[in-house]
Amino acid sequence: DAKTTQPPSMDCAEGRAANLPCNHSTISGNEYVYWYRQIHSQGPQYIIHGLKNNETNEMASLIITEDRKSSTLILPHATLRDTAVYYCIVGSGNQFYFGTGTSLTVIP
């Protein structure tokens, strides 16, 4: 499975949009991009996933570049409860290999 690179940490002001980048330059054609987040001492929570097209759901938007080598997760109006570690994973329906993720801190 392709590896991902994310910044180790980010801050975001409450109410503002949080944009979390992810590089996955070795992604292959049948691999999806998944985003999960983990709040301390809990299991990861699914956020969104996509293959080629941009996706939006009630939690977030996922923007995938045309060459699929990078993506951005957008939390449109960050709240304090969005403080968590966010993982970008690429895979094709089998094992997930987690990277180190981005620790997002939403600041009041």
Next chain:
Amino acid sequence: GAVVSQHPSWVICKSGTSVKIECRSLDFQATTMFWYRQFPKQSLMLMATSNEGSKATYEQGVEKDKFLINHASLTLSTLTVTSAHPEDSSFYICSALGDRGNYEQYFGPGTRLTVT
């Protein structure tokens, strides 16, 4: 929908004993489940892939005789840590592959194991 539970949520055991952790998919059938381990301030590490009715596939470096996995039904996988030692203390998390064909994994809440 797509809820995965784990039991127990936390357990303390003595060194040398064995501990069994259950992972259940509550409202869907999961032919494939995964087991992860997470040490403090680290990311999740995949330990093994569990397929219903067949032997689990272990990741490199994971001792199959120490971490016994059984996936006897479409809704239950178990991880048994045998002859536990303090270095096995960790957060164990399972996930189940969804049955909607979108390759989504649903994670359990995790089990905190402390070996004294």
